[in-house]
Amino acid sequence: MFRLLTSCWSWLKTTEDTRRNATIIIIGLNNSGKTVLMEAFQRLLPSRMESCMTSELTTLLLDEYEVSIYDLNGDMKGRETWPNYYTKAQGLVFVLDSSDLGRMREVKITLTHLLSDQRVAGKPILILANKQDKKNAILPCDIVEYLLLERLIRKNKSLCRVEPCSAIHTFQRRDHQPLIEGLRWILAAIDNQYEELCTCQQSLTSRISISKSTRDFGERCSLDRFPIRIEMSKEKRQPLGHSMEARPLKPILQKGLRPKKNASVTFALEEIMEEGKCSGRNGAPNTTELHYNRSTDLKPQATYIDNDDDDLFEEPRAKKRANTWDEEMLLEDVCEEIFETCEY
Numbered sequence: 001m002f003r004l005l006t007s008c009w010s011w012l013k014t015t016e017d018t019r020r021n022a023t024i025i026i027i028g029l030n031n032s033g034k035t036v037l038m039e040a041f042q043r044l045l046p047s048r049m050e051s052c053m054t055s056e057l058t059t060l061l062l063d064e065y066e067v068s069i070y071d072l073n074g075d076m077k078g079r080e081t082w083p084n085y086y087t088k089a090q091g092l093v094f095v096l097d098s099s100d101l102g103r104m105r106e107v108k109i110t111l112t113h114l115l116s117d118q119r120v121a122g123k124p125i126l127i128l129a130n131k132q133d134k135k136n137a138i139l140p141c142d143i144v145e146y147l148l149l150e151r152l153i154r155k156n157k158s159l160c161r162v163e164p165c166s167a168i169h170t171f172q173r174r175d176h177q178p179l180i181e182g183l184r185w186i187l188a189a190i191d192n193q194y195e196e197l198c199t200c201q202q203s204l205t206s207r208i209s210i211s212k213s214t215r216d217f218g219e220r221c222s223l224d225r226f227p228i229r230i231e232m233s234k235e236k237r238q239p240l241g242h243s244m245e246a247r248p249l250k251p252i253l254q255k256g257l258r259p260k261k262n263a264s265v266t267f268a269l270e271e272i273m274e275e276g277k278c279s280g281r282n283g284a285p286n287t288t289e290l291h292y293n294r295s296t297d298l299k300p301q302a303t304y305i306d307n308d309d310d311d312l313f314e315e316p317r318a319k320k321r322a323n324t325w326d327e328e329m330l331l332e333d334v335c336e337e338i339f340e341t342c343e344y
């Protein structure tokens with residue numbers, strides 16, 4: 001008995017010792033479902049009781065990770081506080097209401113603004129296309145297209161995944177797979193570039209604390225740190241034969257899979273890797289891929305429109321669902337102007 005208890009204790013201790021920490025922020029417009037998602041996570045995953053839990057901070061355990069998640073408000077006042085968390089966050093979860101077409105332009109502006117912030121550059125971002133249970137919810141492929149996500153992510157040099165989900169379904173424990181898979185993906189992506197993110201975080205923190213003494217509180221950090229980050233990335237990656245230079249980004253179909261219902265979409269910097277080969281300690285995929293989850297009960301037929309030259313689909317492309325978008329919304333391309341004009 002004593003031996004059993006001792007081995008249990010040493011197993012627990014080893015697990016504690018090997019647990020990896022990660023910090024994530026959940027952001028997105030108000031009413032997108034962030035808090036319901038947080039509650040769903042809290043129901044699904046064990047939490048770390050002794051750690052500080054506030055209404056906005058929750059610490060959860062998933063696999064070998066201990067993940068601190070900040071649920072931030074999405075109203076205009078709340079959005080002003082987001083930048084205070086950018087430095088400490090190693091990854092971002094951006095939640096959008098897939099059924100609220102009226103606010104999709106606001107999502108685009110907000111996301112563009114977010115991704116243009118240098119404190120966010122290079123950090124993995126999981127976009128949760130929430131409320132897929134609603135009849136008028138749009139599909140991830142259309143969201144990717146409308147938000148011009150590929151272009152944004154290329155500028156930001158981040159890994160990105162769009163995951164369709166329903167916080168309500170998850171909360172009712174009807175379908176929690178997309179959320180858990182999404183969380184696993186971002187944790188694996190953080191893990192893959194952990195040292196890089198930590199080093200970057202440290203350099204940002206020291207710069208911010210220096211700036212705080214000389215500038216007004218809350219003032220944005222200067223842009224000059226960005227080249228340093230890129231330099232760092234280059235240095236780190238060169239021995240592996242990778243480069244963080246801007247290279248074309250594109251979603252690639254996982255071989256053998258076709259566009260299916262409600263597919264999640266993953267972007268990464270284009271890196272050549274053998275198929276099925278994973279990098280990172282926990283086997284996180286590091287390749288550019290378009291990933292399809294197995295979620296079947298949420299939406300009717302999904303159509304992925306590929307804008308790239310390479311046609312990776314074996315079947316002829318289907319037409320875009322005509323009634324999904326306002327024509328005006330599809331035609332407008334405000335992205336470039338937004339970089340110039342977006343003011344908060």
Ligand SMILES: Nc1nc2c(ncn2[C@@H]2O[C@H](COP(=O)(O)OP(=O)(O)OP(=O)(O)O)[C@@H](O)[C@H]2O)c(=O)[nH]1
Nearest residue numbers: 030031032033034035036073074075131166167168
């Ligand atoms: N149908 C449906 N409703 C949802 C879903 N997720 C959230 N909601 C509803 O959306 C509303 C807003 O949800 P919240 O979680 O409070 O939104 P939030 O993003 O935290 O909003 P702020 O804290 O104001 O930024 C609530 O009425 C939820 O019940 C979903 O997946 N499906």
Ligand SMILES: [Mg+2]
Nearest residue numbers: 034035072073
């Ligand atoms: Mg909330």
